[in-house]
Amino acid sequence: MKPLNQNVYNFNAGPSALPTAVLENAQQELTNFQSTGMSIMELSHRSKTYENVHNEAITRLKKLFSIPENYEVVFLQGGASLQFAMIPMNFLPKDTKAGYIMTGSWSEKAFKETTFFGEAYHVASSKEDQYRYIPEISASSFHENDAYIHLTSNNTIYGTQWKEFPETGQVPLIGDMSSDIMSKPIDVSKFDLIYAGAQKNLGPSGVTVAIIKKEFIEKANNDVPTMLDYQTHIKSNSLYNTPSTFGIYMLGEVLKWIELQGGLNAVAANNEEKAKLIYDAMDESNGFYVGHARKDSRSLMNITFRLQNDELEKKFLAEAVEEGFVGLNGHRSVGGCRASTYNAVPQEACLALSEFMKQFQQKNG
The missing domain is CATH 3.40.640.10 (Type I PLP-dependent aspartate aminotransferase-like (Major domain))
Known part of the structure; x- marks a missing residue:
């Protein structure tokens, strides 16, 4: 589960992940x-x-x-x-x-x-x-x-x-x-x-x-x-x-x-695939994870969601940090959870997060 090729999975909302090759x-x-x-x-x-x-x-x-x-x-x-x-x-x-x-x-x-x-x-x-x-x-x-x-x-x-x-x-x-x-x-x-x-x-x-x-x-x-x-x-x-x-x-x-990467068309396709991994984990959770945005208005850049209660949310965020996920706390003004999946966030990170979400639900659902 923990990242293999980098120190952390960076889901910060900004400043956010930069491409490793650029760094x-x-x-x-x-x-x-x-x-x-x-x-x-x-x-x-x-x-x-x-x-x-x-x-x-x-x-x-x-x-x-x-x-x-x-x-x-x-x-x-x-x-x-x-x-x-x-x-x-x-x-x-x-x-x-x-x-x-x-x-x-x-x-x-x-x-x-x-x-x-x-x-x-x-x-x-x-x-x-x-x-x-x-x-x-x-x-x-x-x-x-x-x-x-x-x-x-x-x-x-x-x-x-x-x-x-x-x-x-x-x-x-x-x-x-x-x-x-x-x-x-x-x-x-x-x-x-x-x-x-x-x-x-x-x-x-x-x-x-x-x-x-x-x-x-x-x-x-x-x-x-x-x-x-x-x-x-x-x-x-x-x-x-x-x-x-x-x-x-x-x-x-x-x-x-x-x-x-192949220009903006390729970047857009990759962003859709990345976001889908996380949204699918939410939608298939039978209400364990509840998205904030209406489905027709969902962002491909910032995926916001809540868990069933504050205690479970705190536990989710704490365990996520232990597994190498950074920046999943929602904005201080609204709370909850947020995964920011900007261009430089690799698909590997989004797949790892979706798997973590499923495993956390199995243990705590």
């Missing part, structure tokens, strides 16, 4: 990157060597994610949490409203930040059912003159995920994809802005990716502090100030790894 390559290059005699962390961000790393990461991201030519890619800092404020600062005029689709804690946080800068409203919400599902959206759910509609594509705490994104017509659509970006192919052209913290599927914490439609940028408010203005970072190729050079290097290496 090993970074280890080899750590003290002497490309024969410079220096670590990537010691290189000037203005150097040609680092500039190549930086630009290759952007190019690789555009290619893998099929980002259209009329979009810009920028690397920022401050995580998705800073984006919650930057977006209304740049794109919410005083005479309009922003619509937020409420599917969990992160959409709540994004909504709260928006109210400091302008008017926002709830397009739809599943809060009344403890965020167990993704609400349905139609044209009557929002206003034609809204500044934008915002959604969170995957909800790490509650374990729900959008399967099909809503059609918003002429109203710009913005997506926080921090926890499922690059886990499957999507139609980027449906969105005017996509943003994501890197620490789930793209690399270590410290880098935030923003993918922005050029026509949307043209509508941005120009009366914004320099560092909070997207145009500052677009015009400087994300090099206005010192970026997270090591984080961007690692992001590029993770993208190379995704290419070696």
Whole structure:
């Protein structure tokens, strides 16, 4: 049961597992990157060597994610949490409203930040059912003159995920994809802005990716502090100030790894297989394990569930740690259990967890 080829089975929700091959390559290059005699962390961000790393990461991201030519890619800092404020600062005029689709804690946080800068409203919400599902959206759910509609594509705490994104017509659509970006192919052209913290599927914490439609940028408010203005970072190729050079290097290496897996179609198929192993153990348990998310809204990235009582849950989590499983505790705000099965979590780990779940049920059911 215990892992054979690594120290633990890492199911942390973020920062999360990174591909072993990427970590090993970074280890080899750590003290002497490309024969410079220096670590990537010691290189000037203005150097040609680092500039190549930086630009290759952007190019690789555009290619893998099929980002259209009329979009810009920028690397920022401050995580998705800073984006919650930057977006209304740049794109919410005083005479309009922003619509937020409420599917969990992160959409709540994004909504709260928006109210400091302008008017926002709830397009739809599943809060009344403890965020167990993704609400349905139609044209009557929002206003034609809204500044934008915002959604969170995957909800790490509650374990729900959008399967099909809503059609918003002429109203710009913005997506926080921090926890499922690059886990499957999507139609980027449906969105005017996509943003994501890197620490789930793209690399270590410290880098935030923003993918922005050029026509949307043209509508941005120009009366914004320099560092909070997207145009500052677009015009400087994300090099206005010192970026997270090591984080961007690692992001590029993770993208190379995704290419070696066969691209996003192959990654998506693997993610479905991994999640199925754990969901099957839940569904076949006759109620011993109870999933939080409604079946039609289940996430392939964060699998949330409860056991029949708190004592049994504590025992499950304690024994899981003994068997080498890390990060299975649910978020502190909701409790329970959560297995985060991001791209770099190997199928071996998910199979081991499903077997552990079955064995634990046999002993305690």
